[in-house]
Amino acid sequence: MKLLIKNGTLVNPAKGQHEKLDVLVENNRIKSIGKNLIDEDAKIYDVKGCFVTPGLIDMHVHLREPGQEAKEDIYTGTQSAAAGGFTQVATMANTSPVIDNAALVKDLLYRIQESACVKVHVIGAVSKNLEGKQLSEIGDMVQAGAVAFSDDGSYIENSDFMRRAMEYVNMFGKMIIDHAEDKTMTEHGYMNEGKVSCELGITGRPAVAENIAVARDVLLSEMTGCHVHIAHLSSAKSVEIIRKAKAEGLPVTCEVTPQHLYFTDEYLKNFESSFKMAPPIRTDDDRKALIEAIKEGIVDAIITDHAPHTSEEKDVPFKCAPNGIAGLETSLASVLTTLYHTGEITIDKVVEIMSVNPAKLLEIEGGILEEGAAADITVIDPDYKWTVTGKDLYTKAVFTPYEGIELRGKAILTIVDGKVVMEKGKVSV
Numbered sequence: 001m002k003l004l005i006k007n008g009t010l011v012n013p014a015k016g017q018h019e020k021l022d023v024l025v026e027n028n029r030i031k032s033i034g035k036n037l038i039d040e041d042a043k044i045y046d047v048k049g050c051f052v053t054p055g056l057i058d059m060h061v062h063l064r065e066p067g068q069e070a071k072e073d074i075y076t077g078t079q080s081a082a083a084g085g086f087t088q089v090a091t092m093a094n095t096s097p098v099i100d101n102a103a104l105v106k107d108l109l110y111r112i113q114e115s116a117c118v119k120v121h122v123i124g125a126v127s128k129n130l131e132g133k134q135l136s137e138i139g140d141m142v143q144a145g146a147v148a149f150s151d152d153g154s155y156i157e158n159s160d161f162m163r164r165a166m167e168y169v170n171m172f173g174k175m176i177i178d179h180a181e182d183k184t185m186t187e188h189g190y191m192n193e194g195k196v197s198c199e200l201g202i203t204g205r206p207a208v209a210e211n212i213a214v215a216r217d218v219l220l221s222e223m224t225g226c227h228v229h230i231a232h233l234s235s236a237k238s239v240e241i242i243r244k245a246k247a248e249g250l251p252v253t254c255e256v257t258p259q260h261l262y263f264t265d266e267y268l269k270n271f272e273s274s275f276k277m278a279p280p281i282r283t284d285d286d287r288k289a290l291i292e293a294i295k296e297g298i299v300d301a302i303i304t305d306h307a308p309h310t311s312e313e314k315d316v317p318f319k320c321a322p323n324g325i326a327g328l329e330t331s332l333a334s335v336l337t338t339l340y341h342t343g344e345i346t347i348d349k350v351v352e353i354m355s356v357n358p359a360k361l362l363e364i365e366g367g368i369l370e371e372g373a374a375a376d377i378t379v380i381d382p383d384y385k386w387t388v389t390g391k392d393l394y395t396k397a398v399f400t401p402y403e404g405i406e407l408r409g410k411a412i413l414t415i416v417d418g419k420v421v422m423e424k425g426k427v428s429v
Contacts, residue, residue: 001026001027001043001418001419002024002025002026002031002039002041002042002043003024003025003042003043003045003375003415003418003420004022004023004024004025004037004038004039004042004043004044004045005022005023005024005025005045005047005052005377005379005413006022006037006044006045006046006047007020007022007046007047007048008020008021008022008023008047008048008049008050008051008052008379009050009051009052010023010033010051010052010053010369011051011052011053011347011348011351012053012054012351012368012369012370013348013349013351013352013356014054014356014367014368014369015368015369015370017369018347018348020035021033021034021035021052022034022035022036022037023037023052023369023377024037024039024042025042025375025377025415025418026418027375027418028374028375028417028418028419029372029373029374029375029418030369030370030371030372030373030374030375030377031371032371033369033370033371045379045413047379047412047413049381049383050379050380050381050382050412051347051351051379051380051382052369052377052378052379053351053355053369053377053378053379053380054351054355054356054359054366054367054368054369054376054377054378055085055086055087055088055355055366055376055377055378055414055415055416056084056085056086056087056088056332056354056355056378056411057086057087057088057089057090057354057355057358057359057362057364057366057367058081058086058088058089058090058303058304058306058328058331058354058358059089059090059148059177059255059301059303059358059361059362060090060092060152060177060231060232060255060303060304060305060306061077061081061089061090061091061092061303061304061305061306061307061328062091062092062094062152062305062306062307062308062324063077063078063089063091063120063306064077064095064308065077065095065108065111066095066096066097066104066107066108066111067095067096067097068095068096070310070396071308071309071310071313071396071397072308072326072395072396072397073115073396074111074112074115074116074120075115075116075117076394076395076396077089077091077306077308077328077395078115078116078117078118078120079117079394079395079427079429080306080326080328080329080393080394080395081117081118081328082117082118082394082414082416082421082422082427082429083328083329083393083394083411083414083422083425083427084304084328084329084330084331084332084411085332085378085380085410085411085414085422086118086328086331086378086414087118087119087366087376087377087378087414087415087416088118088119088120088121088358088359088364088366088376089118089119089120089121089306089328090120090121090122090123090147090148090358090362091108091120091121091122091123092123092150092152092153093122093123093124093125093130093149093150093151093152094125094130094151094152094153094154097129098125098128098129098130099122099123099124099125099141099146100124100125100127100128100129100130100136100137100141101136101137101140101141102137102140102141102143102144105122105124105141105144105145105146106144106145108122109122109144109145117416117421117427117429118414118416118421119376119416119417121145121147121362121364122145122146122147123146123147123148123149123150123152123177124136124138124141124146124148124149124150125149125150125151126138126149126150126151126156126165126169126176127151127156127161127165130151130153130154132151132154132156132157132158132161132162133158133161135164135165135168136149138168138169138172138174139171139172142172142174146174147174147362147363147364148174148175148176148177148229148362149165149169149174149175149176149177150176150177150178150179150231151179152177152179152231153179153278154179154183155179155180155181155182155183155213157182157183157184159216159220162216162217162220163220163223163224166220166221166223166224166226166228167224167226169226170224170225170226170227174227175226175227175228175229175251175253175361176226176227176228176229177229177231178213178214178217178228178229178230178231179231179232180210180213180214180217180230180231180238181205181209181210181213181278181279182209182210182212182213185205185206185208185209185212186205186206186209186278188203189203189204189205189206189280190202190203190204190205190276190280190318190319191204191205191265191268191276191280191281192204192205192206192207192265192280192281192282192283193205193206193207194265194282194283195283196265196266196268196269197265199269200268200269200271202318202319204280205278205279205280207234207235207236207237207238207282207286208237210233210234210235210237210238210279211235211237211238211241214230214233214235214238214241214242215241217230218241218242218245218250218252221245221250221251221252222245222248222250225251226251227251227252227253228251228252228253229252229253229254229255229300229361230242230252230253230254230255231254231255231303231305232255232256232257232260232279232303232305233254233255233256233260233290233293233299234256234260234279234280234281234282234286234290235279235282235286235289236285236286236288236289236290238254239289239290239292239293239298242254242293242298243293243296243298246298253300253301253361254298254299254300254301255299255300255301255302255303256290256293256294256299256301256302256303257302257303257304257305257327258302258304258327258330258331258334258335258338259277259281259325259327259334259401260279260281260282260286260287260290261287261290261291261294261302261334261335261338261339262287262334262337262338262402263275263281263287263401264281264282264283264284264286264287265280265281265282265283266284267281267401268281268318271317271318272318272401273314273315273316273317273318273321273399274314274325274399274400274401274403275325275401276318276321276322276323276324277305277307277323277324277325278323278324291338291339291344294339294344294345294349294353295344295345295349299353300353300357300361301353301354301357301358301361302331302335302353302354303358304327304328304331305324305327306325306326306327306328306395307323307324307325307326307327308324308325308326308395308396308397309321309322309324309397309399310396310397311397311398311399314397314399315399325397325399325400325401326393326395326397326399326400327400328395329393329394329395330388330400330402330407331354332354332380332409332410332411333386333388333407333408333409333410334402334407335350335354336350336380336382336407336408336409337407337408337409340382340409341382341408341409347380347382355367355378356368374417375415375416375417375418376415376416376417377413377414377415378411378413378414378415379411379412379413379414379415380409380410380411380412381409381410381411381412382408382409383408383409384408384409384410384412385406385407385408386406386407386410387404387405387406387407388400388402388403388404388405388406388407389403389404390403394427410425412424412425
């Protein structure tokens with residue numbers, strides 16, 4: 001099968017390209033890139049006014065399978081990914097059972113092969129059952145196909161255990177994705193600790209809990225040489241810590257979510273559970289610090305932390321609701337609205353932190369458009385305006401903090417291995 005994408009602007013930071021070029025796809029590979037390409041046998045997609053980019057990659061999602069399929073499953077989660085313009089995602093280990101051994105990695109990869117609409121990579125657990133007491137079968141999981149390791153959703157409190165985990169993971173050349181929040185300071189909190197939490201009378205989760213955890217694990221990374229990737233950064237002080245670590249050449253990287261770039265804790269004044277997440281949405285000063293960190297190159301990736309829950313779980317009083325939101329279908333639009341259309345960053349930077357860098361961090365194929373490369377392509381209409389309605393999303397989770405908000409920009413075509421999986425908002429697999 002041949003596809004010819006014409007009249008779009010190719011945005012390909014990995015090769016320094018930003019120009020009007022056509023892309024010809026044959027079977028599952030890019031056959032050629034150039035001006036005024038013609039192929040009478042190809043199906044033509046005229047994408048004038050749009051950006052043609054390497055397929056977007058989300059390196060931090062929760063597809064909930066196995067064991068939590070009421071919240072989401074591989075099929076609905078990857079439908080959501082395709083709708084949002086993502087061609088690849090990496091799913092976290094905090095399922096039921098936890099992905100902490102090779103057999104479970106293999107089982108999950110089989111499930112993915114059977115039902116996924118986009119490419120899915122598996123992140124294994126650092127510790128057995130996410131308890132932070134016994135190492136998972138790291139080596140066996142690497143051989144089975146795990147791309148990284150994380151106890152996301154839980155913080156490894158024992159510093160000596162984290163040291164040993166880093167030493168062991170580093171032996172296999174993999175990274176630890178670190179949910180950095182000191183649980184002793186956050187387990188009884190429900191939102192960011194600050195002026196708004198005081199006004200509402202709600203126990204907060206202080207930013208210093210994140211700062212302490214980030215600082216400790218940066219130091220352990222320096223000690224062990226292990227690549228530590230700080231997940232969903234939310235605090236201005238944590239940005240400072242990582243800035244210093246990078247200046248010293250330490251193997252430390254980090255990511256942020258679109259929701260922490262768009263919202264502040266002021267949005268929680270109506271006690272809406274759709275805004276409840278971990279780490280919590282923080283102050284406007286924190287939000288601005290994260291944006292500056294993106295502009296400086298301190299932040300390596302923007303991820304969704306797509307963490308869906310059932311309506312029965314989220315449609316409860318604020319304090320009773322679990323942390324987490326669905327984000328795959330609003331991520332790109334939120335980033336374009338918040339950062340691109342405001343002039344904070346270029347579209348090239350958007351593609352760098354949502355495709356190029358995630359591919360490099362996970363050490364997977366992707367993040368580049370070139371002849372012979374896998375035909376994973378996202379076409380973006382930067383000016384498409386749409387209003388978010390939770391019930392119209394592909395994800396099972398209808399609760400979204402973006403409900404009723406108009407966003408500007410959307411993926412209109414998602415191609416995975418040369419196959420169109422989404423066109424104009426309709427997922428076809």
